[in-house]
Amino acid sequence: MTLTMSALSKLKVLNTKYKKFLLSMSISILAFSFHIDYIKTKAWARIHVMRRLKFSLDRIALEIVYVSFVRPILEYAGVLV
Numbered sequence: 001m002t003l004t005m006s007a008l009s010k011l012k013v014l015n016t017k018y019k020k021f022l023l024s025m026s027i028s029i030l031a032f033s034f035h036i037d038y039i040k041t042k043a044w045a046r047i048h049v050m051r052r053l054k055f056s057l058d059r060i061a062l063e064i065v066y067v068s069f070v071r072p073i074l075e076y077a078g079v080l081v
Helices: 005-009 033-053 059-075
Strands: 017-019 022-025
Touching: 033 059
Parallel strands: none
Antiparallel strands: 017 022
16 A cells, blocks of 8 residues: 555644554653563563473474574574674
């Protein structure tokens, strides 16, 4: 679906406390608590899945699941040293 300029001019912009840009949140008051809570909730959801799988998978498989699904959430836009 492509938006034309006339369709874009009819859109309304709403004021919110935070905006989401490329999986990171920008808060209007420059507090990152919303972003931290969002990342924490998303990571914990995947860790709970790993907890359910811990009796059916070996340690190597759980490590692969962690490296593939949990760690990228925690390290997104992190500074590489």
